[in-house]
Amino acid sequence: MKDKILKSSADLFLNYGFKSVTMDDIANEIGVSKKTIYLHYATKTKLVQATTLYMFEFISQGIDCICALNQNPIDEIFEIKKFTMTHLKDEKSSPQYQLKKYYPKIFESLKNDQFHIMQDCVKNNLIRGVSEGLYRESIDVEFVSRLYFNTMMSLKDVDIFPTNDFPMKQLMDNYLEYHIRGISTKKGIDKLDTILSDSSKIKID
Numbered sequence: 001m002k003d004k005i006l007k008s009s010a011d012l013f014l015n016y017g018f019k020s021v022t023m024d025d026i027a028n029e030i031g032v033s034k035k036t037i038y039l040h041y042a043t044k045t046k047l048v049q050a051t052t053l054y055m056f057e058f059i060s061q062g063i064d065c066i067c068a069l070n071q072n073p074i075d076e077i078f079e080i081k082k083f084t085m086t087h088l089k090d091e092k093s094s095p096q097y098q099l100k101k102y103y104p105k106i107f108e109s110l111k112n113d114q115f116h117i118m119q120d121c122v123k124n125n126l127i128r129g130v131s132e133g134l135y136r137e138s139i140d141v142e143f144v145s146r147l148y149f150n151t152m153m154s155l156k157d158v159d160i161f162p163t164n165d166f167p168m169k170q171l172m173d174n175y176l177e178y179h180i181r182g183i184s185t186k187k188g189i190d191k192l193d194t195i196l197s198d199s200s201k202i203k204i205d
Contacts, residue, residue, distance in 0.1 A: 002040050004030055006054045009047060014055075014088060017098040018048055049106050052099065056110060059084060060117050067121055073129035074180060074191050080121075081172055094163055096156045111153070118149050126183070134188035144183060151175060 008029045012021045023044055027034040041047035066079050088095075100107040122145040129135035154160060155171045180192045 001032075001036070005037055005040060005047070006051055009051045010055050013048070013051060014095055017095055019098045019102045023047070045103065045106075048099075048103055052106055052110050055088075056113055059087060062087065063117070063121060067124065070128075072191065073125045073132065073134055074184075074188060074195065076125055077176060077180065078195060081176060085169060085172065094156065094158045096153075097158045115149055118152075119145055122148050129183070129188065133185055134191060135183045136185055139183050148179060151179075 005026065009021075009026050012025060012029060016025075023034050023037055026047075027037055030037075037047070041050060062083050063080055066076060066083060069076075071079070096107070099110070123141055126135060126139065126141045126144055130137055130139065130141075152175070155168070155175060161171055177192065177196065181189060184192060
């Protein structure tokens, strides 16, 4: 039952936001009484905390599986983006913004966990990219990895990027191109252009 509650809660929170979804909504979605949910999670805050941990672990495991493939570092970045966008529902309800506003302690804890996971992943990507001649040898790996994380977080700030004007997929695509062009060699830029060209053809088809 706990797994069922977490899966349904995650789906509702991602689609409608952490503030908007009520315990009644979750109970109705699962087809149980609200009392049943409270037996496992005494408050909505505890449920939000458990759900964010559940989502974080699921996404982290998926990213680890992608990184374990040791594919071309630029392909890897786009594969991770595709995976996260699919499972986070394109973040159309800006759940991270709502989490920060209404559950700040949970948000800060999650942000700290995300930082440590992403630092390892991004630094590994940068180091491999340099060794394979895709990224410039002169880049500061520590600086770029931290900049990458903080920019990714800012993309989800609806005060800076209102969702009506900046759809999340467009933001992610634009930022990844910006990031990769900024650190790449001629070889890396050629690889990026090939990916973008193939992506454009798929959209047209």
